[in-house]
Amino acid sequence: MRPDILFPLFAPARTLPGIGPRLEKLVEKLAGNKVVDLLWHLPSGLIDRxxxxxxxxxxxxxxxxxxxxxxxxxxxxxxxxxxxxxxxxxxxxxxxxxxxxxxxxxxxxxxxxxxxxxxxxxxxxxxxxxxxxxxxxxxxxxxxxxPLLEPVYPLTAGLPLKAVQKAARAALKLLPELPEWQDPHWLKARGWQAWHTSLRAAHAPQSLADLETGAPARARLAYDELLANQLALGLVRLRMRRLPGRTVTGDGRMRRKVIDALPFALTNAQTRALEEILSDMKSPHRMLRLLQGDVGSGKTVVALLAMLNAVEAGFQAAMMAPTEILARQHHATLAPLCAAAGVRLELLTGREKGSRRAEILAAVASGEVDILVGTHALFQEEVEFRALAFAVVDEQHRFGVHQRLMLTAKGGVGTDVLVMTATPIPRTLTLTAYGDMDVSRLDEKPPGRKPVDTRALPLDRLDEVVESLRRALTKSAQIYWVCPLVEESDEVDAAAAEERHKHLQSIFGDIVGLVHGRMKASEKDSVMARFEAGDIRILVATTVIEVGVNVPSATVMVIEHAERFGLAQLHQLRGRVGRGDDKSSCLLLYQAPLGETAAARIRIMRETEDGFRIAEEDLRLRGSGELLGTRQSGLPSFRIARIEEQAELLSAAYDDARLVLNADPELEAPRGRALRTLLYLFERDEAIRYLRSG
Structure with missing residues (x-):
């Protein structure tokens, strides 16, 4: 239970003077609906009278x-x-x-x-x-x-500054005296004040320097928030470690068959990652590991070899993908390799129905199916495994932590979990989003992946681009044409794609296909199959093709309105070409004039294909809140901390949380009890439930 002393801070924001029924909704939209939300809503400017x-x-x-x-x-x-x-x-x-x-x-x-x-x-x-x-x-x-110095707060339309100032002043009067949760030596070394002193100072800046992230009051509060995040992740990790696991060690016979069937040798990075995973599987603890790999670095092969380790030991494995296109793609990639190893592989999505579905479910329950690939259909109640020991979750940021836990629960005794992402994540974000996991990185590309020639052109040269496609088609090229993100809406994006499809079809005829998020899954599949077969030579698409689509014969990627995409997304899209033997190119079409950030993105895309460097630059340009579509996904968003600027504080919080939990895993010592209050203050209540005495 949240301590009584914090109750006034979790009262509705409407209880504060200045916030009547009319402004309540606006305050909620701006900061949140509780008193504490206004405490975290710090000034962004200063009026000096x-x-x-x-x-x-x-x-x-x-x-x-x-x-x-x-x-x-x-x-x-x-x-x-x-x-x-x-x-x-x-x-x-x-x-x-x-x-x-x-x-x-x-x-x-x-x-x-x-x-x-x-x-x-x-x-x-x-x-x-x-x-x-x-x-x-x-x-x-x-x-x-x-007031000679007046804080200016970020506002939303219809909300007057005076109302927010008044409410924030009233919220500060409710601050309770709380026990200090930070180490006193650390506070002294940084020159930081007590929590409530810092919070009052952050709301009463005396100069523009006090509005900077590095100002002592703000840095102290940011560190509190980062420490709460790292402690919460540490507690989840501890809980995973405590849950009974099982030792899984295969004899290697199936893995050898797959490695022999591969057209290339494993890279050093793949071998290293596989050794880390196998060592986790051998230990009696549950595995929770993140496998990060750049586009085309061979994550799927590593995942398959790890799944085969479980199958060799007499268990089952599952692989969950966020979309049907990607699940089918994984199934198609794994099928010939599983056949070489003599392993039964099945696919389960929302599309398998009736007797076919019943047949798959029965075979999974009896243990005849060794590896099951699917979408979130895998963790529906009707799916029962005989002995699930290993689960792979692809594109983790599209799934919440709860969905991950639901899949692991299918295995009864500790299922090992490998989470994969093809979106390289900067180290700072890895710590905040995946701090409950061990991390393996694939930072080499398999031999034979050719560099992609990346160019940028203004949209007013569209006719030249269409002409260059005509030339490419005579050399039997296949082409992706990705339409712009109009807004976060499948409907509007689909309309833009349909327009472009019509335009290109009027020039090139029936060799132009279309795929977007509003189409039925069966329609999408049929178009993708025709593209793979080469009947469709130009595929107009929205970002549904961003992840996992693998057509080695496609060599040209055109991205329309490239300035509307984030760097990580541009990099993902470019990764759809350059997979075969032929030279590939990527054309970034932009609307001139380019803003500073968009110009920087396009410049970086032309300079490098290193996904990890691109991820760091993306974080720097966009900030953590926007990266990976954080707001829509399971990634944490911070109210005070700016991890793109405060990576060093994040590292310190990571180390601090580890030290605390090693010495006091139940948070029972005096500092531990104070840290419980910190977790409640930043609404990490979920983590406290993992304490035996919580």
Whole structure:
């Protein structure tokens, strides 16, 4: 249970002054629906009202705080014109301007002849200074109530800054005194203050430097958040280690047959990764390992050899892919190799129905099926394995942790899990997203993969591109044409693809095919099969072909509106070509003029094919929140920490969490109890359930 002391912070945001029913939804959209969400919503700017010029000294555009005597009120002739109030000091005079004014209210606030302090942005109109709708109007004796330094918060349309400022001030008043969860020596070495002191300081910046991620108050809070994340992942990992596992050691006979049937030798990276996986399988603990490989680095072969290790030992294995196209692709790739090894392989997706489905399910339950490949259909209740010992989850970021756990539960006693991703992930993201796993990296390409010639052209040269395709077709090339991401919507993306398909079909005829996310699975398969067979020579597609599609004869990739794609996605798409013996090329078509970030992406794509370098650059350009479509996937998003800028803090949090859990796995010592509070504070409650005494 969340400790009572934190209850006020988890009250609804609407309980804060300034947030009525009308603003509640906007605050929720901006920051969240709890008081604590406003505490994590830190200022992004600062209004400095310390400049106190005389009227003759004011400058256009500056924020100024002036003391003046109120003069004449000039009401407008009609309501569309502004209401003006003249004010003066011993150096000159200026006007205060109000639109949609209430005269009775203004006469009370600015009585003629009275002294007032006015603060706001000065504007010059027809050469004369004026102040439109001052931010503050106070009497000289109330000067102390005027905030000379005012935090500016990120806002959303319809939400006034004053309301967020007021709510944040009220939220800060609810801060409880909490036990310190950070190591005192570490705090001293970094020059950091206590948690509540840091939080108050972060909401009250004194200079622009205080808004930087490296400012002491912000860095302290970021470290708290990173430590909560690493502790939570560490607890999941501990729990996996505690669950009973099984020792799986095959005799190698099937693996040898597959290795002999391969047209190439395994790379050093493949051999190393396989040894790490086999060593995990041999240990009595459950395996949870991430296999990261760049496009075309041979992950599927490593996964197959690991699955065969389980089959050799008398068990079953399963491989789960996020889409039907990818599941069928894996099945097609593995089938000849499994046949060479004498292993029964089956495919199970939503499309296998009726008696065929019943037959597969019965064979899986009886143990006749050695390896089952499928989509998330694999973890439906009706699927029962006789002895599942090894599960491969492909493209992990498309699945949540819970789906992964559901599949492992199918094995009864500790199923070993290998998670694969073809999206190279920067080390910092690996730690935050997969910190509960051991990691193997395939950083070499199998021999024979040819480099892809990458070029960039503006979209207004489309006719030239079409002409170059005509030439490529005479040399029997096959071509992908990927249509732009219009928005996160299959429907709109499909419409864009249909347009381009129509256009190219009018030029090249029936050799142009189309595949997009709105089509039925059977239609998609039929188009892909015709493309593989060479009946379709140009395949117009949305990003459904991003991962796993393997057509070695395809040698040209055209990406339309390349500026709309992230780097990792461009790299994935380019990886669909360069798989056969012929020279391949990738054309990035962009809409000129290019923004700075888009230009940087295209430059990096032309410079390198190293997916790990591309991933690091993508993180730098986009920030962790956008990478891998974080918002849609199981990756954590951080409220305060910026891992692209604070990798060193993340490494420290990783080490700190390991040390804490090694010494105090149940978080029972004084610091451990305080760290439980930290986990609750950052809503990592799930992890606390993994504590024996939690």
């Amino acid at each position: 310390r400049s106190r010029p005389k009227i003759a000294e004011v400058r256009d555009g500056e924020i100024a705080t002036i003391e003046a005597t109120v003069g004449l009120h000039v009401a407008p002739r009609n309501s569309r014109l502004p209401y003006r109030v003249h004010v003066s000091d011993d150096t000159g005079e200026m006007q205060i301007v109000f639109f949609n004014a209430r005269p009775d209210h203004l006469l009370k606030t600015l009585p003629e002849g009275a002294r007032r302090i006015l603060s706001g942005r000065i504007e010059f109109y027809q050469g004369q200074p004026q102040l439109t709708h001052p931010d503050h109007i106070v009497r000289p004796e109330d000067m102390a109530a005027l």
